[in-house]
Amino acid sequence: MSYIPKPKVSHPGLAKNKLGLTIRDYEGGLSTLCAGCGHDSITAAIIKSCFELSIEPHRVGKMSGIGCSSKTPGYFLSSAHGFNSVHGRMPSVTTGANAANRNLTYLAVSGDGDTASIGIGQFAHVIRRKLNMLYIVENNGCYGLTKGQFSATADVGSKSKRGVANEMDPIDPAAFALQMGAGFVARSFSGDKDQLVPLIKAGLNYNGFALIDVISPCVTFNNHEGSTKSYAHVRSHEAEVNVVDFIPARNEIAVDYAKGDATQVTLHDGSTMMLRKLDQNYDPENRLEALKQIQTHQMKNEVITGLLFLDPKESEMHDMISTPKKSLREFELAELCPGKEALEALNKSWG
Amino acid sequence: MKQIEATNEFVIRFANINGTGSASANGMLAKSFFKLGLPIGPKNIFPSNIQGLPTWYEVRVSEAGYTGRRGGSDVTVAMNPQTFKQDVEHLHPGGYLVYDSTKRLNEDHKRNDINYIGVPISEMARDHFLNAKSREMLKNVIYVGALAALFDIELEVFYGLVREQFPTKPKLHDGNFKALDLGYNYTKEHYPCPCGIKVSKRELVTSKIILNGNEALGLGAVYAGATVVGWYPLTPSTSVIESFSKYCNKFRKSKDGAQHYAIIQAEDEIAAAGMVVGASWNGARAFTATSGPGISLMSEFIGYAYYAEIPMVLFNIQRCGPSTGMPTRTQQSDLLLCAYASHGDTKHIMLFPSSVKECFEFSVRAFDLADRYQTPVFVMSDLELGMNDYVSAPLQWDESYQHDRGKVLNHETLDSMKDKFYRYLDIDDDGVPYRTYPGIHPSGAYFTRGSGHDKFGRYTEDGGLYQENMERISKKFHTAINHLPKPRKIIRDDSFGVGIVSIGTTSEPLHEAAEILKTRGVQVNEMLIVSFPFGDEVREFCENHQQVIVIDQNRDAQLKTLLVNELGLNPESLDSICSYDGNPVMASFLVESLSKKIKENAL
Structure with a gap:
């Protein structure tokens, strides 16, 4: 991962959050991705979300795999702990990290190759385990660092820069996550920060596995005519099912929502999501319907965005393995060691 | 007819069909010898199968204390028609063959130099036990009764063991007692009892314990304070995790039901290793248990942990490779794999336990080393040590022991x-x-x-x-040498003629072989290596002897290769003996091959 320190310039007029930090405190090194890369917009959305949520940067684990997308944790929250793991294996590292310390926020960034090709196995199982994390897929349908090969999310008929059409059926990370039992599934577009920021905030506050599949065009290898992951294509084929407003706990709901226009969902930590419907028939609490809608639109060459599914019964891995609220790593070794007397009793039982 | 005459020095072998419940009956007999105060060495030789394939169980009883695999059999219980001929042939002349005489013996199963003890096991089971399922199981208990008669062991010893085995199921007691009686009475009536082989009560194992290596490793991890496990089921390592789970369940549950540990069964060994790395990075003590095929998959993360300097503890219960190999047979063939696992320049710390006690101690120590040196540490056990019971001195815990988390800034x-x-x-x-x-x-x-x-x-x-x-990482690796357990030496010859080098489970049969050679006037020195990287003591031992013989449990002399490579020794200066057929190394094999090597050199 390239690293270019960003000069710290202080702006006395910059707004401060509840922790007294400015948005500068949530930035990272300068991006070394191509100018105009969709991933940089997602980075900006992450910075804005964390700043506005007043998350303590050092209480975040920034997890990633390998690829252009996985480089981006270097570009946000420089005072958070970063873990740039190996290709397709970020989920297992995050699982271990979360098992050891459930009281950090795990914000993971992956790509479509990292998630749907080499990492599809770990992606499937981390969802099944309901790991409490936000998993963002920066999905551009191709491999950037190795110069434009198709990934497993490329649509049938989508053309490479050389004009070759993809013939294999795509894996849709959102549909896949729904089938694996994810509790929070959203899709967004890197070009739509207004949609993305509230989704990231809600995903970070969701107690369970949250996925945001973000279509994020690769300006160098996949932004041409004939590509279904280009800015132009996504803009003209996007169908937004709803708009999410995220209201943190203890904040008042300031906007007036017309009756029947919005649904209110309260998360375990007291924060609220207001879901404004754009598609009146779309029910984000119906897993089967969500799957059907994704497929139906896909057949029409459209991609639906918004909060696609939410299971309000938040549950996560630690509920299944009955671990205490206190993180396992906080236990002193002396507390965990049964000691001499216990061993003597065991010796007797083996005699 | 020749009859083997022995007291408290013999090998009994059971030939069974996998999945017929023989293991608990056979284990009961082994335990009875132990209860009578005798050292025992049980070996389970089993197939990669749940039901139907041949399985053997051997128990060596040795008043002299040699419990490694001796080779041959003095008493064989032949319950498997598939292997009957082979089992008859395997028996030492003058030995005793216990078999089910419900059917008549085949002509080609007859030898005129062994003693046949026919017991109509199936017939008795059919006549006395109605339930088909328990009938199968109790057949095994009938031959235990027969052996009690042959060895002159009081039935009360076995009644006690039955009660111990099923403390909460008194209903099962009567059937087992009955089966024991049937075998015992029939044998007493029809054959001279006791036979030439006698079991006589001693007090040689007072305060000793019986335990297998995997159970000790898992318990060690509990004592080390490990809280996170990422694992994938793989023979012969699975029971390490079962042990950890069992003792966590016993010691790590709070009153409100919270479990102070996380055992996560991964989707594969790659993910298992990733979980260990993630948990260790985040400050928990974490480990995995696996075998060779798992190490192959974990290599990606092992290299990561080496380079990013994250503690990682891996228990490798080695089995017979390459590839799937013979999954239920033993070998020490992952030495080179683990010493240098993963691409690029990587080197790893390894500990080689050779006993149940060392499994417990090295398990704890591995976590301290991994934390201190922020690197993967392998505990290299094998199927033989992991899955067989050993008589051992009791495990010990020093209350003043301080766990070492290494250099962590708070x-x-x-x-x-x-x-x-x-x-x-x-x-x-x-x-x-x-x-x-x-x-x-x-x-x-x-x-x-x-x-x-x-x-x-x-x-x-x-x-x-x-x-x-x-370069700094390399320096760290050399610093670690000073904190690793030191090799153990037995010096019989202070003119340093022949020195024999071994690791792990080779040490027990080697020690017996060396004692046998001593009785023949050949004095050899032994060195048991217990850790890698090797320290100066290892080099000195190799350089100081006129002849050095390295014993390997693999085809390609991996331990020798490692010594040559790491210490810069002349390959010609090290002789090599390799035993790698998947069975535990036998003292008899070592006596023979060492005699040959030593003679070769003398010429």
Whole structure:
């Protein structure tokens, strides 16, 4: 991962959050991705979300795999702990990290190759385990660092820069996550920060596995005519099912929502999501319907965005393995060691 | 007819069909010898199968205390028609063959130099036990009754063992008692009892315990304070996790039901290794248990942990490779794999336990070493040690023992530090950097990466900065040598003629072989290596002897290769003996092959 320190310039007029930090405190090194890369917009959305949520940067684990997308944790929250793991294996590292310390926020960034090709196995199982994390897929349908090969999310008929059409059926990370039992599934577009920021905030506050599949065009290898992951294509084929407003706990709901226009969902930590419907028939609490809608639109060459599914019964891995609220790593070794007397009793039982 | 005459020195072998419940009956007999105060060495020789294939169980009884595999059999219980001929042939002349005489013996199963003890086991079971399922199981108990008669062991010993085995199921007692009586009475009536082989009560195992290596490893991890396990089921390592789980369940549950541990069964060994790395990075003690095929898959993360300097404990219960190999047979054939696992320049610490006690001790020690040196540590056991019971001195725990978490900066230190924290600085000139746990303090944050980095933890493609960091890691590895357990030596010949080098489970039969050679006037010295990288003691032993013989449990003399490679020894200066058929090394094999090697050299 390239690293270019960003000069710290202080702006006395910059707004401060509840922790007294400015948005500068949530930035990272300068991006070394191509100018105009969709991933940089997602980075900006992450910075804005964390700043506005007043998350303590050092209480975040920034997890990633390998690829252009996985480089981006270097570009946000420089005072958070970063873990740039190996290709397709970020989920297992995050699982271990979360098992050891459930009281950090795990914000993971992956790509479509990292998630749907080499990492599809770990992606499937981390969802099944309901790991409490936000998993963002920066999905551009191709491999950037190795110069434009198709990934497993490329649509049938989508053309490479050389004009070759993809013939294999795509894996849709959102549909896949729904089938694996994810509790929070959203899709967004890197070009739509207004949609993305509230989704990231809600995903970070969701107690369970949250996925945001973000279509994020690769300006160098996949932004041409004939590509279904280009800015132009996504803009003209996007169908937004709803708009999410995220209201943190203890904040008042300031906007007036017309009756029947919005649904209110309260998360375990007291924060609220207001879901404004754009598609009146779309029910984000119906897993089967969500799957059907994704497929139906896909057949029409459209991609639906918004909060696609939410299971309000938040549950996560630690509920299944009955671990205490206190993180396992906080236990002193002396507390965990049964000691001499216990061993003597065991010796007797083996005699 | 010749009859083997022996007291408290013999081998009994059971030939059974897998899945017929023979293991508990056979184990009961082994336990009865132990209860009578005798050292025993049970060996389970089983197939990769749940039901139907041949399985053998051997128990060596040795008043002299040699419990390694001797070879041959003095008493064989032949219950498997598939292997009957082979089992008859395997028996020593003058030995005793216990068989089910419900059917008549085949002509080609007859030998005129062994003693046949026919017991109509199936017939008796059919006549006395109505339930078909329990009838199968109780057949095994009938032959235990027969053996009790032959060895002259009071039935009360077995009644006690039955009660111990089923403490909460008294209904099962009567059937077992009945089966024991049937076998016992029939044999007493029809054959001279006791036979030439006698079991006589001693007090040689007072205060000793019986335990297998995997159980000791798992318990060691509980004592070490490990809290996170990422694992994938794989024979012969699975029982390490079962043991950890069992003892966590016993010792680590709070009153409100919270479990102070996380055991996560992964989707494969790659993920299992990733979980260990993630948990260790985040400050928990974490481990996995696996075998060779798992190490192959974990190599990606082993290299990551080596380079990013994350503690990792791996229990490798070695089995017979390559590839799937013979999954239920033993070998020590992952030495080179684990010493250098993963691509690029990597080297790893290994511990080689040779006993149940060492399994427990090295398990705890592995976590201290992994934390102290921030690197993967392998505990290299094998199927023989992991899955067989051993008579051992009781496990010990020193209450004054302090776990070593290594160089970790806490919140207070980070708060008061004048210099900025960087992850890979060699502040103490020992190659070991300081680390922080995530979330402890804003100034403790750093970026963990497997890509090229400098001593500040920053990404680099600068050759010089990359190399500086790699050199430090190498220095760290050499620092570790001073804290590893030292090799154990037995010096019989102070003129340093022949020195024999071994690791792990080879040591027990080797020791017996050396004692046998001594009775023949050949004095050899032994060195048991217990850790890698090798220290000066290992070099000195190899350099000081006129002839050095390295015993390997693999085809390619991997231990010898490692010695040559790491110590710069002349390959010609090391002789090699390899035993790698998947069975535990036998003392008789070593006596023969060592005699040959020593003679070769003398010529």
